[in-house]
Amino acid sequence: MLENETINLDQYSNTMKLLDLNPKLAPELHIQALGDNILDRCKAICRSKYFDLIGTIFAILSVLFVTIEVSNRPVNTDYMDLVAFTLPMAIANCCFLLYFALEIILKAWAFGPLNFFRSSTMHILEATVAFTCFILQILFLVIHGTPIVSMIYLEMVKKQKPIFSLWAAIKVCNMLFIYRLVRFLPASKNIRIIVGTIFDEFRNGGAFFGLLFSFYYAYSILGMELFGGVMDDFYIRYNKSNITICGTYEQLEYWPNGFDDFYSSIITLYNVMVVNQWDVFVDGFRNATNSYWSELYFIFWYLFVTNIGLNVCLALSGDIHDAKKQRADQNEELIVSNMYDIYRSQIKEPSSEEITEQLSKHPYINFCQRSAEGINLS
Incomplete structure (x- = not known):
């Protein structure tokens, strides 16, 4: 399309219909009808x-x-x-x-x-x-x-x-x-809704999961820079002292959970994210570095990823489940193909007159050709 070229209402409507299409679960199949033989x-x-x-x-x-x-x-x-x-x-x-x-x-x-x-x-x-x-x-x-x-x-x-x-x-x-x-x-309709919620969350949560992976990557690199090799020195000091306190990092032998390489960093951050004895990790790295400032690293991770990130993920799952439940009650298609489908029932849509008024002001859409016939956008 050229810079100053306009489109009519039919072209605009067809474009919107294409954008609003939902994917089909299976291709159209022509199964032969059966007789009485x-x-x-x-x-x-x-x-x-x-x-x-x-x-x-x-x-x-x-x-x-x-x-x-x-x-x-x-x-x-x-x-x-x-x-x-x-x-x-x-x-x-x-x-x-x-x-x-x-x-x-x-x-x-x-x-x-x-x-x-x-x-x-x-x-x-x-x-x-x-x-x-x-x-x-x-x-x-x-x-x-x-x-x-x-x-x-x-x-x-x-x-x-x-x-x-x-x-x-x-x-x-x-x-x-x-x-x-x-x-x-x-x-079971309920099982279909639950299983569908999981798939639709991956379908619609791409941006969120990408952001979560970015947090993991950046925080792992930062952890490797801050705590790389500190557990090796702590392990040597622990073997020399031979003092064991029940429930500590060293007594539980969490030595593989550290920041010596990227993979162990991911595992360590995941354990902290799911709050799997994250206080043990905090105390262990504080004792290894002999500094209370190391606790800030884990506190910020807990705040931003556990408290905010996981809650956003749970909220998205709940909203998708509610949207699918509402569609199931209305006997509609259970696929939630985009974010608009999730929150469609909570959005107040403008009237046809408001839509027509706003679209008529668009510089590249010419609605004057159909003004005599009347435009129905409802």
Whole structure:
């Protein structure tokens, strides 16, 4: 646009609509309608929530069996006792893995492969975990001829030799089926609001978290300049004196919490921020520096970050939660895409006449072209 060029009301309205758009949760999917024949009825069964519920129950049982199987491995010293105890659960897990692979295939057939995998990233994760576990289990059966852990692996574990066997890979992958419990989260409106509040806080709190990181970075550098190496000298003096007072920095052995490097500085400041025995840190650095002025460093950090920063974070979380709760009560979209959506209910919007009057004074927006037709901005 040129410097003196104007736009009309339609162009202005379209621009405002684009700026006010909310992101969609999923792309538009065209799922084929079902008929009354046998195949369509089978597809309807695979699309139903009960089919998902059965898979989730099997996933919980699979994780439970794997946990029992793995936990009883060091208990049974005799290999034959281990086989007798874990064989039924191992066979059941093999059946579960076969079911999970078939479940993905049936769902992809019922919804259509493109629609099924495009509708949610969880479906891609489910398919990846299911087929990975199934392929690893087939390889294990081909190599060892049994779903039970091999005796060679047990001997290497007893000798404390680090090894990540195929059997261990199967069990680790099998434990990932616990993620299917996430499906129950949308069933409760309150849980959806709470989980959505966390995501929306990260979406809308970028400026705040950036400012908090800047505080961490600057204060860590300042702490390294002020207190770098003081704890090393304090540690030497402490070992020479051999005097221990209960509850102090040295008695609790907080030596790694210092300002000798950037990473330990971040951890130390975090401990002070969450008020995790921050008085112990204050006393420890005061004794290390032999100066009461060192307390000002931690006091200012406590005031600006703990009292102000965390309260702002909690206030933002509370406002987002209230906004989402109000939207849920009004059956509106739960996404809070910008700060205006959070405080929209508390803002007194101007009338249409006031908006028209102010916009008519704008040097680059020409509303005179539509004045005869009337302008409705409500």
